[in-house]
Amino acid sequence: MSKGEATRETILDAASTLAGTVGLGGMTIGTLAASTRLSKSGLYAHFRSKESLQVQVLEHTRARFVAEVVAPALTVARGEPRVRAMFENWLAWDAQPGGCLFVAASSELDDQPGPVRDRLVRDQRDWLDTLAAVFRTGLAEGHFQADADPEQFAFDLDGVMLSCHMSNRLLGDHTAEGRARRAFEALLATARA
């Protein structure tokens, strides 16, 4: 990695955390300059426009999400253990400062057409498809009832995660993770053969 690339990574890490706190739209080149102690002109040279910065922050965060949540789960045994790993990795991800940027960005951008929203929609579809695909490994392994619906499971599990995010971050409810785990176990119990 060149020095320029390393700087860019450092900036995008800071921007990802900042966007999780103030929103993608609330993040400006000015606030990012303050939080990274870099000059505004230097940041403009890297990112050109606010929209370009937002898209790059989403792409950077997506890469981190794949590395921290998805990839480690794919090394776990197929079926229920892998579904469980994906869920636990997501809980750890959402517990980081700023929380899951994708949840925050989803509400923020749902009515704002453009390339940033398009990027987010593709990411969210990929996430739901990934959850459904991991659930399918459990169907193939005979861990779940043959007529269980993978897309419904993905919808339901995403709901558990969203509820956990809201309870935890908005209400400061420290029982949220415990409740999310109970909800997750109930979903698995329903799906099991």
Add this chain to the structure above:
Amino acid sequence: MSKGEATRETILDAASTLAGTVGLGGMTIGTLAASTRLSKSGLYAHFRSKESLQVQVLEHTRARFVAEVVAPALTVARGEPRVRAMFENWLAWDAQPGGCLFVAASSELDDQPGPVRDRLVRDQRDWLDTLAAVFRTGLAEGHFQADADPEQFAFDLDGVMLSCHMSNRLLGDHTAEGRARRAFEALLATARA
């Protein structure tokens, strides 16, 4: 209602829809002036500051939410029918232009301390408490298992609603309401005696 109060109600209706689209933070006195065709100075006279406008929009939306979602459900038979009415009323509420403002505002404000967030936290606590209380009428009526946990049910049902909101509004997934209803029926089936 005086003419001044009627004007204020009209403005707050428009502001509530606008905030559902661009976010409470994205709404300015300027954009609100444009969407209501009132003067900025007239709006300042009504609301004094952006923060005051945001709090008043939440209070106004809360009153509408109680009138459209909560109050009609409370006239329905106790227990499962009332739980069902609350859920269906919420689906209709979220299908309105802009969607449920409380969902949008939750992600937006979760890391932004202040009176607007405080207002939202109280509203969200009231909503979860309301869902738990309605579930308790089902316990009292013998519709649900005696050891079912009302707070867990509220957490789970809120997750179904959040997942529905995201699928519908971000992904434009027209199967979202159907999936939400299936998830709701599964929650009820688990809770039932």
